[in-house]
Amino acid sequence: MTHAVELKNITKRFGSVVANDKVDLYVDNGVIMSLLGENGSGKTTLMNMLAGIYYPDEGQIFVNGKEVSIRDPKDAYANGIGMIHQHFKLIDVFTAAQNVALGIEDGKYDLKKVAEGVREISEKYGFDIDPDKKIYSMSVSEKQTVEIIKVLYRGANILILDEPTAVLTPQETDKLFRILKAMKEDGKAIILITHKLNEVMAVSDVVAVLRKGQHIKTVRTAETNPQQLTEMMVGRAVTLNIDRTDPVDPKPRLTIAGLTCRDSEGVSKLEDVGFIAYGGEILGIAGIAGSGQKELLEAIAGLRHISSGSIIYTPEGKSPAELVGKTPMEIKDAGVALAFVPEDRLGMGLVGGMGMTENMMLRTWNKGKGMFINRKEPEKVAEQVYEFLEVVTPSIDYPVRKLSGGNVQKVLVGREIASSPSVLMSAYAVRGLDINTSYIIYNLMESQKAKGVAVIFVGEDLDVLLALCDRILVLCGGRVSGIVDARTATKEEVGLLMTQVGGGKEANA
């Protein structure tokens, strides 16, 4: 039997990073396959090669048994492959029908015909969409439906959905799954990129697991269980040599209760989050990307509007104070520091065109007297960071943009530490760093902990979190899914908590 689509020996590199390593994978018609893996395991990259967004460095792609070359999205459509991206590719001011018509060259330009086609498809699979409705007045779920219709209208036989449920409510998710099953009955091959185990179990026929760019195994859903899948997903624990000391005399520093945040569209980003961060302890925060890590740190730093909840801050030897309602400046001055390393490293916190001294000034610009800024103090801080963290730079006035990633991060973290905070929050501090530089950052965190600082460390690598932190708080969809002791917890345990609130206990109940 020929497969609907088959990947053979696919390898894709970005510079020195191998995103996909010799992946072999196939899907049959009338089958829903889940593509499961952690962040950065190469799921989306792999599928983007089918959709014509990337071109594989090595390997072959077969559609219905025939080898094909997919150089751009047009080729993908020509081969009956359609991908629904996580970020919708729709034009807001166009109607649904106009969006569907984009890029289709079939005879006379007739929007009525397109609208008719949209209605036919909607009827067939049970969508509920008005072809003449403008995209900007649609809900997220409707927009997704338009994306699916766009793909179906072009006659796609193989549908790839990249984390389609990330933006949907549970009811909308159920509806989507019904539609997927209807399409499966119709003989279409469907690939679902996801890291939510309950969805994998609920809707797919087979599961393919990717880890660090490699295809680990494909199993039938009926013959597996969440525990086994998690093991395949996270792999065996790696030993790291981080000198972890026991917390000395931990005292509650931040007491957070019932913290709820919504974004500008009213979507809940944090839901009833509560925990205590102790001084002299490193609290790790784990979770799949976008589970509310950034929102949590921003809420504590006063950068995000808080719908409800309280953040009680108890500085050393002082009486507790409520942080909610304070300005970011007041929170900073109270001793809560945030070192956030975004994906692009420079985006938040440092100004690329300025040197170290000037970047240090961003913390202290309002401290000086008179109308002239004081350069002496920040210069001293910059010298300190330069010496202690061994920043490699021609001079402390050299633009930080031109430094290597590790050095940029040292400057960022170093600046926050230099303000001798009593709460240090860092997010993705070792993002993109090589192993040695990472250790410098780990040791920094350690030394802060030894000083009695409450360190909150948001990380991506579970191995690191387990080796560095004292406790790990796991976020899942904006909720606290569990808090574990990092000394005794296993990777699987944390992995399960990351994918399901309560580690699957809820799903099984």
Place this chain on the structure above:
Amino acid sequence: MNFNLAGLIKAAVLNGTPLLFGTSGEILTEKSGNLNLGVEGLMFMGGAFGLAGAFWYDQLAGGNASGIVAVLIALLCAFLAGCFGSLIFSFLTISLRANQNVTGLALTIFGTGVGQFVGEQLRLKVGGNISISNALKGSFANPVLPQSLQDIPFLGQVLFSYNGFVYLGIAMAIVMSLFLNRTRRGLYLKAVGESPSTADAAGINVTKYKYLATVIGGGISAIGGMVYTMTIAGTVWNHTALSGEGWVAVALVIFCLWKPLNALWGSVLFGGLMIMYLRVPVSFIPSQIYKVLPYIVTAIVLIIVSLRQKREDQPPASLGLPYFREER
């Protein structure tokens, strides 16, 4: 009423026609997501090269120059000059992804400079003000419709008494509107301006659409400069005559909410506002105040539009942003 309403309207339309071309061209450009602030320069180039084309044709043909050929040559020269200017802009902003604002301003400086150079060179060569022969002048500025239509009271003057460029401009704006709203290519072009990555994913050649819209739009804008020089300025090169036309045209694009049909009446309104100080002088208002009226009106429209928050009235979503395919 102590002023002539029909006369005012007629003057507004004549004065608005260069704006109509300048604005329509820029609308086409901006629909592709390119903000070309070089319209002022393009109109200068159009004015100078249009005049130069007609002038040299006149010189070479001697006494038997044909009016229609002279008009076509002027149109073509202006259009090509505009295409050339906006091609530089396109190459810098689309292919090399230079900042559009900076490049546009540079094009203004470049275009006005080139225009002045060509115009002044001609002037020096001829000695005194250059101008084409009176026989040809008429074929640019005289009414094109039959006398019987023009003789209709009021309407004749308001609707049928114009030179050919007025009607050409109206036809051009209508065709552009049809193109944008009724054709597949128009839909694609708007898609490119709204979200190039979406258009790209749908298999639309973003670079091609951006180049074509910007180059053709620049050519159309430049025709506006030629129309001004050949009709309003009486085929005489005057180095300050065109100043500000291009900037008003850019403001008018916003005023028209990026719709060519709005440009039809918008250009008449702005054309009228620009000459109000001549036609309806109020003694205690200095003429300088009059001259800023178009900008004040634009500012008011911007405020109203942003208060209404209607999505259709917003600028193309990717206006001014370069497109990197790899950044998907």
